[in-house]
Structure formats: structure tokens, C-alpha cells
Amino acid sequence: NTQISGQALDINKMDVDVLEQIHQMGGLQLVMPQAFAETDCGVLADSGRTVHEFDLTGESVELPIMGGKTYNAMTFNGQVPGPTLRVTQGDVVQMTLVIPADEVTGHGNDMHASQMSATYFDSVNPGETSQYCYIAESAGVFKYHCSGVHLAGMDQHVL
Numbered sequence: 001n002t003q004i005s006g007q008a009l010d011i012n013k014m015d016v017d018v019l020e021q022i023h024q025m026g027g028l029q030l031v032m033p034q035a036f037a038e039t040d041c042g043v044l045a046d047s048g049r050t051v052h053e054f055d056l057t058g059e060s061v062e063l064p065i066m067g068g069k070t071y072n073a074m075t076f077n078g079q080v081p082g083p084t085l086r087v088t089q090g091d092v093v094q095m096t097l098v099i100p101a102d103e104v105t106g107h108g109n110d111m112h113a114s115q116m117s118a119t120y121f122d123s124v125n126p127g128e129t130s131q132y133c134y135i136a137e138s139a140g141v142f143k144y145h146c147s148g149v150h151l152a153g154m155d156q157h158v159l
Helices: 016-024 041-045 154-158
Strands: 051-064 070-076 092-098 129-135
Antiparallel strands (some): 051 070, 092 129
């Protein structure tokens, strides 16, 4: 289970004997779920797990909408929504994001399935490539979208 949950302990309401027993057992240890424990692509590639490599290109394109009009869209691989990325729970996701040199703005990639901090998804500038990896621990259907901690107008960019 990779969901972070817990119970608040009020030290003032605890029995002193309980605290001593915890201390004698070695104390409390925060155990980090495996999904968060390793994100190094080299280490995960050698983990024995199935690795799925996904290459996405972040680019701005003009797409048609109803009524014969068009709109400017920030896309992954030229489409909205981006391509469906399918893995099995426990597999390694290796994501490579390429931003063409002639792109007008940076892109990022926030993968909700990764359950990682947004700091992993900073914007990638035009002409650059970024890669990250994680273990797909949580089952389900998850969205992903452009992201970037230092990307101006992030809300408008995602919409």
C-alpha cells in the first residue's frame, strides 16, 4: 500500500510505560513505500521488473474543433489527450520527455500514477530532454498532464 496514512499521537495522553516499551524495541521507524524509495532509472532498470519506455514530445499545435475553427493546444505527441500509456502494477515506467528546439515554451509531465512530488516534473526547456523513472505501485486509471514547477502561467498552460 503506497498511500500515506497515519494516526496522530498526543504525547501528553500516552502512558509513560508505552513510550519506554517503544524505546526498548528500537523506536519508531518511518517505512517508505517502495514506489517512493527508488527513482534512479539505472537502478530500476536492473531491478528485475518489466520496464516500459515511453517517449513523449511536448509541442504546441493548432487543432481543429467543431464549427471549422481551430485552437492552439499544448500536446503530447501532437494530440489531446496524450497517448494512453499502459503498464501493469509493479512495472517500471521510464518516461522521456523531448521538447523540440523550435517549441515556443517549456513543457513538463506530471504523472499522477507516480505519486511523486511535483519537483520531479519541472519544465523542460525548448531543445532539451528529460527522463525520470518510477515503479507503478498503484492500480487504476490516472491522468497525466503538462507541468512545471517553474513554468509561468501553469494553470492556463494545463487547461
